Amino acid sequence: MAEQDPRGDPPRDLPRDPIEHLVGLLARLPGLGRRSARRAALKMLMHPEKAMLPLAEALRAAAAAVQPCGVCGNLSARNPCGICTDARRDRGLICVVEGVAELWALERAHAHRGLYHVLGGTLSALGGVGPEDLAVQPLLARIAEAAVPVEEVILALPATVDGATTAHYLSDRLQGSGVQVTRLAQGVPMGGALDVLDEGTLAAALKARRSL
Amino acid sequence: MAEQDPRGDPPRDLPRDPIEHLVGLLARLPGLGRRSARRAALKMLMHPEKAMLPLAEALRAAAAAVQPCGVCGNLSARNPCGICTDARRDRGLICVVEGVAELWALERAHAHRGLYHVLGGTLSALGGVGPEDLAVQPLLARIAEAAVPVEEVILALPATVDGATTAHYLSDRLQGSGVQVTRLAQGVPMGGALDVLDEGTLAAALKARRSL
Numbered sequence: 001m002a003e004q005d006p007r008g009d010p011p012r013d014l015p016r017d018p019i020e021h022l023v024g025l026l027a028r029l030p031g032l033g034r035r036s037a038r039r040a041a042l043k044m045l046m047h048p049e050k051a052m053l054p055l056a057e058a059l060r061a062a063a064a065a066v067q068p069c070g071v072c073g074n075l076s077a078r079n080p081c082g083i084c085t086d087a088r089r090d091r092g093l094i095c096v097v098e099g100v101a102e103l104w105a106l107e108r109a110h111a112h113r114g115l116y117h118v119l120g121g122t123l124s125a126l127g128g129v130g131p132e133d134l135a136v137q138p139l140l141a142r143i144a145e146a147a148v149p150v151e152e153v154i155l156a157l158p159a160t161v162d163g164a165t166t167a168h169y170l171s172d173r174l175q176g177s178g179v180q181v182t183r184l185a186q187g188v189p190m191g192g193a194l195d196v197l198d199e200g201t202l203a204a205a206l207k208a209r210r211s212l
Numbered sequence: 213m214a215e216q217d218p219r220g221d222p223p224r225d226l227p228r229d230p231i232e233h234l235v236g237l238l239a240r241l242p243g244l245g246r247r248s249a250r251r252a253a254l255k256m257l258m259h260p261e262k263a264m265l266p267l268a269e270a271l272r273a274a275a276a277a278v279q280p281c282g283v284c285g286n287l288s289a290r291n292p293c294g295i296c297t298d299a300r301r302d303r304g305l306i307c308v309v310e311g312v313a314e315l316w317a318l319e320r321a322h323a324h325r326g327l328y329h330v331l332g333g334t335l336s337a338l339g340g341v342g343p344e345d346l347a348v349q350p351l352l353a354r355i356a357e358a359a360v361p362v363e364e365v366i367l368a369l370p371a372t373v374d375g376a377t378t379a380h381y382l383s384d385r386l387q388g389s390g391v392q393v394t395r396l397a398q399g400v401p402m403g404g405a406l407d408v409l410d411e412g413t414l415a416a417a418l419k420a421r422r423s424l
Contacts, residue, residue, distance in 0.1 A: 104250065
C-alpha cells in the first residue's frame with residue numbers, strides 16, 4: 001500500500017503524502033495552527049533549497065548538539081552551558097526557576113547577573129510530583145560543594161499554589177545553610193491596567209506598597 | 213573563530229549557536245514571531261528525537277519530492293499531480309487560480325470538481341508583470357490540445373484591480389475558442405456583518421442581488 005502507482009489516486013487520502021505529513025508536523029508547533037502550518041509549508045515549498053533544507057539542517061544540528069547543562073539544567077550546545085562558564089557572572093547568586101523557558105525569559109530581561117538552577121517543575125500533590133522528581137538534591141549539593149560560597153538563592157517560581165509550595169519547601173531545606181533565600185516581588189505588571197487585574201494580584205500589590 | 217573553546221564566552225554572542233540559529237529560521241515562518249519561534253524551539257528541544265528529527269526528515273523529504281505539476285502547476289509529490297490524474301474529476305472544467313495557496317483553499321472547500329491551472333501571479337502594470345511572466349500560453353495550449361474538450365474556464369482570481377485586469381485579458385484570449393469563461397460571484401461573505409464590509413463589496417452584493 002505504501003508504494004502506490006505515482007499516477008494513481010489523488011494524494012489527499014495517503015497518510016504519507018510529504019506535504020500533508022510536513023503540515024501535520026508543523027501544526028504541532030505551539031503558535032501554529034493547521035491553517036498557518038499549511039501557509040508556512042507552502043511558503044517553504046516555493047524555495048526548497050533556501051527555506052526547507054537550512055531549517056532541516058538546523059533542526060538536526062540542534063537535536064545533535066543541544067543537551068541539558070550538567071550544572072544548572074539550561075539547554076545549551078555546551079556542557080557546562082555558557083552562563084555557568086561565564087566568569088563575569090556572580091557565582092554567589094543562584095536563581096531557581098521551574099524550567100528552561102523561565103530561564104530564557106529572565107535572560108532576555110538582562111536583570112539577573114548570577115547563575116541559574118532549573119528545577120524541572122514544581123511540587124504538586126495533585127500531579128504526584130515530589131521533591132525526588134525535581135532537581136532539589138542537585139541544588140543542595142551544588143550549594144554545599146560550591147567553590148565560591150553561595151550567598152543568596154532567588155526563588156523565581158510561578159505565583160501559583162504549587163509554586164508557593166515549592167518555594168516553602170526549598171526555603172525549609174535551605175534553612176541553616178547560611179544562604180539567604182529570597183523570592184520575586186509580586187505586584188502590578190508594567191503597563192498593567194488595574195481594572196483588568198485579578199484580585200489576588202491587587203491585594204498583593206496593595207500589601208507590598210512602597211513609599212515614593 | 214568558528215571553532216571556539218567550548219568553555220569560553222557565553223553563546224549569546226555567537227551567530228552559529230545552534231539554538232539561536234534554529235530560532236532565527238523558525239521566526240521566518242509566516243505566523244511565527246521571534247517569541248513563538250523560541251517557544252517552539254524550546255518545546256522541540258525537550259524531545260529532540262520525537263519532535264525535531266521527524267520534522268527535519270519531513271522537510272528534507274518534501275524538498276526532495278515536491279515539484280510543480282507539469283500540467284496545472286500545483287505543488288505535489290507526483291507529476292502530474294493527484295488532481296490532474298484523478299479520473300473522477302471533470303476534465304471539461306478548468307479553474308484558473310493565481311497561486312497554489314488559492315488552489316489548496318478551493319480544494320479545502322470541496323466545491324470544485326474539475327481541474328486547475330495555476331497562473332503564477334496576476335498581470336500588473338505597476339509590478340511589471342506581463343502575460344509572458346504568467347502561465348498563460350500553457351493554459352491556451354492545454355485547452356487547444358485537450359483530449360476531452362474544455363467547456364468552461366472559471367477565473368478564480370483575486371477581486372483586485374490586477375485580478376480584474378488578468379480576468380479581462382484571459383477572457384479576451386479565450387474569445388472564439390468556444391470555451392465558456394466565468395468568474396467567481398462577488399458578494400457578502402458567509403457570516404459577514406454588513407456594517408464592517410467595505411463599500412465595494414456592498415455595492416457589488418447589491419447589484420448582483422437575487423430573488424428568494
